Each structure stands twice: as C-alpha cells, then as structure tokens.
Amino acid sequence: MRSKLSQRIEQEQSNSIDLSPLLDVVFILLIFFIVTTVFVKETGIEVDKPKAVSSERLERNVILLAISASGEVVYDGANIGVSGVRATVAHALAKQKKSLIIQADKNTSAQILVDVIDQAKLAGAESINIATKRGS
16 A cells, blocks of 8 residues: 555645646747837927817828927937938838828927928938827
C-alpha cells in the first residue's frame, strides 16, 4: 500500500489547473492589440479653432500642424516655426500620402496661415484642410 503522504501529493497535483494555455492566449491577445492599434500624433497645444457651418469629419491618418495665437507653428509638441514646415511635411509624406490638417487659432494672422500653406504645398502636400469647430 502506498503511504498517505504520497496519496495526498498525487491528489493535490491532479486538482491543480495548468495555467500555461491561459497565458498563451493572453500574450496572443496582447500582441494582437499592439499590432492593430493606430497611433495619432497630436499637435501638443490647445488651439481655439474658428467656427464653420460647413465642417466635416476627415480620416484619422493625417498630419496635424497647429498654429497658436502668438504665431508658433507646432508639430508633435515641438515648435518648428514656419521655416520647419516644409521639411517636416516632406518627411511625413515620404512614407505614405496623407492629408494635412492645420489647426489654426482664430486669432492667428492670415499671413502666417498662408505661409504655412505655401510651405506645405512646396513639400508636396496635395490635400490641405483647416480644422474648425462645428458652428450653427
């Protein structure tokens, strides 16, 4: 006959649950969510956009530039200035053609906005949009 200790050890081992398949599923789900996540680069500053009745939603895969009320041009949290727009947009368009959305503050001078649009067109941007708030 077996000893009571060996019977107890066998019984405890048979009652345990194997967690390795569960961990495999968790890791597969984690990899799936990481691969399918779309990251949107924000501009890094809050802009008071002008209102427009004809506003429409655009796709998410875009290049975002912001122009503050003081005339700073910001991309991904960094102040690039008007002189940095051409290189930044050209670099962003090198991999894939995307639309450009300019988030200009409603108190921004029209000259700075025109300069940014000119630099973006020289960089190869074909679709340039200006972000607005939906107005009534």
